[in-house]
Amino acid sequence: MNNRLPIGGSFLVTAMSAIAQNGERPNIVFIMTDDHTAQMMSCYDRRYIETPNLDRIARDGVRFTNSFVANSLSGPSRACILTGKHSHKNGFTDNTNCVFDASQQTFPGLLRKAGYQTAIFGKWHLESLPQGFDKWEIVPGQGHYYNPDFIKMTGDTVRVQGYLTNLITDKSIDWMEYGRDKTKPFCIMIHHKAIHRNWMANTPELPLYEDKVFPLPDNFYDDYEGRVAAQQQEMSVIKDMDLIYDLKMNRPDKKSRLKWNYEWFCSRMNAEEKAAWDAFYQPIIDDFYAKNLSGKELAEWKFQRYMRDYAKVVKCLDDNVGRVLDYLEEKGLMRNTLVVYTSDQGFYMGEHGWFDKRFMYEESFQTPLIMKLPQGFNRKGDVEEMVQNIDYAPTFLDIAGADIPSDIQGVSLLPLLEGKHPKKWRKSLYYHYYEYPAEHSVKRHYGVRNHRYKLIHFYNDIDEWELYDLQEDPHEMHNIYGQQGTEKITKKMMKELRRLQKQYDDPIQEK
Secondary structure, three states: OOOOOHHHHHHHHHHHHHHHHHOOOOEEEEEEEOOOOHHHOOOOOOOOOOOHHHHHHHHHOEEEOOEEOOOOOHHHHHHHHHHOOOHHHHOOOOOOOOOOOOOOOOHHHHHHHOOOEEEEEEEOOOOOOOOOOOEEEEEOOOOOOEOOEEEEOOOOEEEOOOEHHHHHHHHHHHHHHHHOOOOOOEEEEEEOOOOOOOOOOOHHHOOOOOOOOOOOOOOOOOOOOOOHHHHOOOOEOOOOOOOOOOOOOOOOOOOOOOHHHHHHHHOOOOHHHHHHHHHHHHHHHHHHHHHOOOHHHHHHHHHHHHHHHHHHHHHHHHHHHHHHHHHHHHOOOHHHEEEEEEEOOOOOOOHHHEOOOOOOOHHHHEOOEEEEOOOOOOOOEEEOOOEEHHHHHHHHHHHOOOOOOOOOOOOOOHHHHOOOOOOOOOOEEEEEEOOOOOOOOOOOEEEEEEOOEEEEEEOOOOOEEEEEEOOOOOOOOOOOOOOOOOHHHHHHHHHHHHHHHHHOOOOOOOO
């Protein structure tokens, strides 16, 4: 596969000429969060919260409006990003049975061979230890928001006092300032746990958003008519969101499935942090149990608490993105640095009545992607072409002037960053989700999406097809598969699905 589209060749010469003129190759600062959906970034959606520092990146750079993942789940998404390959090719298909082979070809390792210094701080979540980096410090598994452990390159695991989002930023800035060889270009991956469940805000942010009433999504009370797999999920705000683990309504006499997990997370707090936590939540706990809510009142109370806790974690994250941007500007690094911000996938903020991700529906299939471009790249504004997280690896290699191996399945985004609109750019995207049976009970499925239609097949212990007209039904409420008048589009989408499965060499095994 040609990972540089023909039009990209001429741009590569332009970009590399700009680099050659000043004798520098651009640095890469790759910031990624977990479960941060575009709805909760004000550069994409102004209904909920303000994210001024993320908006700085979008305002001064580019915002991708059709950015998607290949597999909407944390570990698999990260493996796709590192390798530029779909899950079936990189070997990490789900979080339950896989260990990522970190010795395989990855973009950090290739950049290192090309003369870059490489580092990662924060979340790895691939059941192995990183390779291909000059420096790494990662949290075990999901990590803890409060006083987390870090695994060091020596193999030691050390507990560090502080709030994880702040600590990851501290370590990243410290390495950029003191830990690297400043004669070499660098690529640093600043990968946060935030904004992952169970949304434990730092104590200074606890009072925020308490007076805000978030608008309920129009389809919060979706009944999933005509969508069998959606009927069988377990990610409902109403039914599945845990009052104690997710919403912090802990009391000695109250039980829940995940109470132990919440108390384990809280046990990481020091005395001062726990006192601030209890002082904030205890009045809410007392008020909640006194009201004895049920039905719609309980459902919508849960939604508001979820939105407020999530927003508080975003606020700290946005502040820390600002710290990184300020550092780059103060040190004169911004002019020659590609700054990328994305999430490992999208997330449901009550749409369809859900939290979490996994489904190929838009809220979790899409992911935010914004970039501040280095000198020589003058593109600003929206990029509307369809891009996928398998494209990050070839893009980083391309901008570094490194060769892109032919087995990488993504495509470099450099032509789009110049403002070109290649005629041969992809017109559709392939998706494959594998983790079932598992938490949230989302069935295995694969599918194809073009600019108007989406075709999904749920398989394994189910055989259900879904077809959506995204122009007429952007919230994917009406499955039109099998309806009269859809025969031609179904045939066209089925043909495109099979073409992509052949292109990406995905041998579908539906049992």
